[in-house]
Amino acid sequence: MSDHEFGGNDDLSLPKATVQKIVSEILPSSAGIAFSKEARDVLIECCVEFITLVSSEANDISEKDSKKTIACDHITKALDRLGFGEYVPAVMEAAAEHKEVQKGREKKANKFEQSGMTLEELERLQQEQFAAAAARHT
Amino acid sequence: KTKFPTARIKRIMQADEEVGKVAQQTPIAVGKALELFMVQLVSRSAEVAREKNSKRVSAQMLKQVVESDEQWDFLRDIVARV
Numbered sequence: 001m002s003d004h005e006f007g008g009n010d011d012l013s014l015p016k017a018t019v020q021k022i023v024s025e026i027l028p029s030s031a032g033i034a035f036s037k038e039a040r041d042v043l044i045e046c047c048v049e050f051i052t053l054v055s056s057e058a059n060d061i062s063e064k065d066s067k068k069t070i071a072c073d074h075i076t077k078a079l080d081r082l083g084f085g086e087y088v089p090a091v092m093e094a095a096a097e098h099k100e101v102q103k104g105r106e107k108k109a110n111k112f113e114q115s116g117m118t119l120e121e122l123e124r125l126q127q128e129q130f131a132a133a134a135a136r137h138t
Numbered sequence: 139k140t141k142f143p144t145a146r147i148k149r150i151m152q153a154d155e156e157v158g159k160v161a162q163q164t165p166i167a168v169g170k171a172l173e174l175f176m177v178q179l180v181s182r183s184a185e186v187a188r189e190k191n192s193k194r195v196s197a198q199m200l201k202q203v204v205e206s207d208e209q210w211d212f213l214r215d216i217v218a219r220v
Binding site: 075 | 139167173187192
């Protein structure tokens, strides 16, 4: 059992401003309802506890699975076990979307490898481009 | 739309000594689940405020919501302090 202080240590807590923003995105501005500071701080504690709960359960599941790394599958199984199964579809969608974004990023990083040029050739190309740019500016 | 910082989520997860490595996608998944959790908790608390004709959601109201649903038993210790 972890021993959280009210207000929490920054490192193991969530940024107040972010939480505040999310709260206002959830509550319709038309209602004009806002969280008191104390309520917001309690909410943050609840969020951290939720993360801890899910992590712990997912960790147990990953160990039984003989895996050393907690993966998304373990998270979704944990959510199911803890009675939050309704979250699973959206969670899986978010993870899948992120995977696509990651793939796109890796593609860009591999541009160098895929250019077909050696490092020397690329450097020469760069020098030529610098020279051309310098020429344009004199 | 605002999202939780994944690095922070990962740090909180690994604060538990039992937790070892965490795959890159995992904090994203946890962040999404957390978002949904917050939507439920925040909405229900706001409902209580509305029922009481208040424009402010107090910590007491959060406590009431937590105590009204078995699913949130894990939060009882936290709200007990309120």
